[in-house]
Amino acid sequence: MKLFRLRTDLQRASLGGFAFALGLVPRDLPRPVEGYVLDYVTAEEDEPDTYHFHVTASHERIAPLLEDLFGLLGGEVHPILEIGSRDAYRAVDVWMSQEPVTRTAFLRTWAAYAPFLLEDGSVSAGANTEEPAVEVFLDHWKGISVHVPLMLRERVEMILDRHGLDELAEPWLDDPEEHETGMDTRSVLDLSEPDLPDVEDLLLELRDHWRLELNVDPEANVDDAGRELGTTLWYAMVLVESTTDRDEGAYGTIWLTAASLAEAESLVIDAVEEHPEWRFDRLYSLDRVAFDERPDELAELPPRPTSTEVLHVSFEPWSGGEAGRHEEAGHGG
Secondary structure, three states, X not given: OOXXXXXXXXXXXXXXXXXXXXXXXXXOOOOOOOEEEEEEEOOOOOOOOEEEEEEEOOHHHHHHHHHHHHHHOOOEEEEEEEEEOOOOOOOEEEEEEOOOEEHHHHHHHHHHHHHHHHHOOXXXXXXXXXXXXEEEEEOOOOOEEEEEEHHHHHHHHHHHXXXXXXXXXXXXXXXXXXXXXXXXXXXXXXXXXXOOOOHHHHHHHHHHHHOEEEOOOOOOOEOOOOOEOOOEEEEEEEEEEEXXXXXXXXXXXXXXXXXXXXXXXXXXXXXXXXXXXXXXXXXXXXXXXXXXXXXXXXXXXXXXXXOOEEEEEEEXXXXXXXXXXXXXXXOOO
C-alpha cells in the first residue's frame, strides 16, 4: 500500500455543531439534523421486502457507527465503490466486486484507507452480502445507507440507539441530489511530494484489494441516458514491465477508437504487445474522451470515427523497483 497523507491546511466545516468531512464545504444548506429515517421497501419479483435506514450523523460519529453496522454483514462480502468519473459520457464510475472477499479482508482494507474514504467527498464506498441480505454504504455526503431484511430491523435500531441517534419524522434533506449546488467538494490528499499517491493511485489499490470491476456492460457503448454512442475516442493509461530488467517499467498512454469497453481493453493489450520491450502489467485507467478534447496529434481525427484502431502510443519509463505518482493534467498525450 502506498502511504498517503491528508492535507493539514484544511479547516473542517461545521453547521450548528454538525461537523462535515474535510472534503465537503456546505453553502446555503439548512442546519443538519442528526438521526435516521426508515423506509419499508417493497421488493420486485421474487426478492424479499426490506427496510432501508438512511443515517445522518456528525463526522466524529461516522467511523464508530460504521464499525458496528459492518458487523451486520455476513462472512463473505461484495465491496462497492463509487467515484466521480473522468469518462466523457458517464458522471459516476461504479465499481463492484463480482467475486466475494472475506469480511475480515474487507475490513482490513477499509481500516487502511479509512482516512481517505471518510474524508473525501468524491468517493462513496461500502459492501453488501447475500446471506444475510444486507448492504451498508457510505455515500459521498457521508450519510450512511443500510438495507436489511425485515428480521434485522430491531438489531439496526439498537445499534443506532446505542450511538444516540433517533428516528426522524422527515430527513434532513428530502432529496440531497437537489442540493448539490449547496455543497462544494475539495481535494483532501496531500500531493506536496512526487511520490505521494493521488485519488487514481488509491482507486487502483482498492480495485486490487477488493477485486473491483467497473459495473458497465463491456460489450456496449452507451451514455448515462442509455443512448448508443457507436465508435468513440478512448484514452488509456497502463502500467507495463520491462521484458529485460525486472526493476524497470513504464506508464503507457494509448489513444484509440473503439465501440465498447471490451474492444478498447483488447486493443490496449494488443498495442502493448506491439512493443516487445514492454510487458502488460495492468490497466490504470480507461475512459472515453469527447471529440473536442482530443490532443493535437489527433487533430485530423473525424468527429464521428467509424473504424476501431490504435491511434497513438507512448511510454514514460521509470526505474528503481517502484513507480512514483504519475503527474498528469487532464489527458496527457
